[in-house]
Amino acid sequence: MRETSEEYVLHVMVPVKPHVCPNCHKETTRIKGYTHRTIRHTTTNEKPIRLIYRQRRYSCTCGRTFNEKTEFSTRYLRTTPRLREVVITELSEVKSLTAVAKHCHISVTQVIRIFKEINYSRPKTLPAVLSIDEFKGNAAGQKYQVILTDPNDHKILDILPKRDTVKLIQYFLQFPRHVRNNVKYITMDMSLQFRSVMKQCFPKAHIVADRFHLIRLVTFALERVRKAEQNTLTNGLIGQKVCVAFLN
Numbered sequence: 258m259r260e261t262s263e264e265y266v267l268h269v270m271v272p273v274k275p276h277v278c279p280n281c282h283k284e285t286t287r288i289k290g291y292t293h294r295t296i297r298h299t300t301t302n303e304k305p306i307r308l309i310y311r312q313r314r315y316s317c318t319c320g321r322t323f324n325e326k327t328e329f330s331t332r333y334l335r336t337t338p339r340l341r342e343v344v345i346t347e348l349s350e351v352k353s354l355t356a357v358a359k360h361c362h363i364s365v366t367q368v369i370r371i372f373k374e375i376n377y378s379r380p381k382t383l384p385a386v387l388s389i390d391e392f393k394g395n396a397a398g399q400k401y402q403v404i405l406t407d408p409n410d411h412k413i414l415d416i417l418p419k420r421d422t423v424k425l426i427q428y429f430l431q432f433p434r435h436v437r438n439n440v441k442y443i444t445m446d447m448s449l450q451f452r453s454v455m456k457q458c459f460p461k462a463h464i465v466a467d468r469f470h471l472i473r474l475v476t477f478a479l480e481r482v483r484k485a486e487q488n489t490l491t492n493g494l495i496g497q498k499v500c501v502a503f504l505n
């Protein structure tokens with residue numbers, strides 16, 4: 258290991274072990290050569306760790322050559338699984354991609370690649386309380402995505418790429434009726450579209466407008482009244498000043 262003012266550099270090699278040829282499926286330990294790969298690891302003492310991995314290339318009797326396989330090296334991601342875990346944890350907080358990239362000492366492109374690896378598969382069951390909301394994203398060329406959460410457990414259940422009615426109904430109808438009947442409450446904003454979808458798919462559930470969206474609407478309304486009132490007040494004051502100026 259080497260320490261510079263900016264980083265720790267670790268030279269890594271793994272022991273030779275039999276590899277299965279992707280062409281003829283025979284095992285081989287014949288070494289064709291080596292290449293050096295730079296892999297980003299986590300940070301320690303505020304300094305990033307960079308691995309210089311001396312990767313073997315194996316050759317088979319059938320003529321095929323192929324790269325050594327290790328847990329921390331994949332073809333496209335020049336980051337270790339541990340660093341990817343850190344990035345995913347950081348992405349779960351309200352932070353920009355640039356801030357995550359800076360903190361993890363990797364490029365924004367790498368953060369985006371790791372983000373794309375995250376894959377929520379459709380849950381098998383649904384909780385008694387389900388929450389549905391939309392958020393501004395950019396998946397699958399769509400402006401808005403839909404997030405399904407379990408508000409009691411504070412868990413994300415699924416992310417749906419599209420919010421159109423047909424896609425939503427198709428998605429929910431994949432759950433058997435007894436699973437959908439298990440949902441007792443659905444919380445959401447006051448969108449008529451969501452309401453109609455959920456009423457069709459979850460006939461036994463009560464639909465609740467959640468506090469966040471309700472309070473937000475009340476706050477917006479209050480703010481509009483405040484601005485309107487403030488404007489009349491300002492005009493009144495200006496009028497008074499003009500009168501005072503005349504009298505003087």
Ligand SMILES: [Zn+2]
Binds near residue numbers: 278282319
């Ligand atoms: Zn072979």
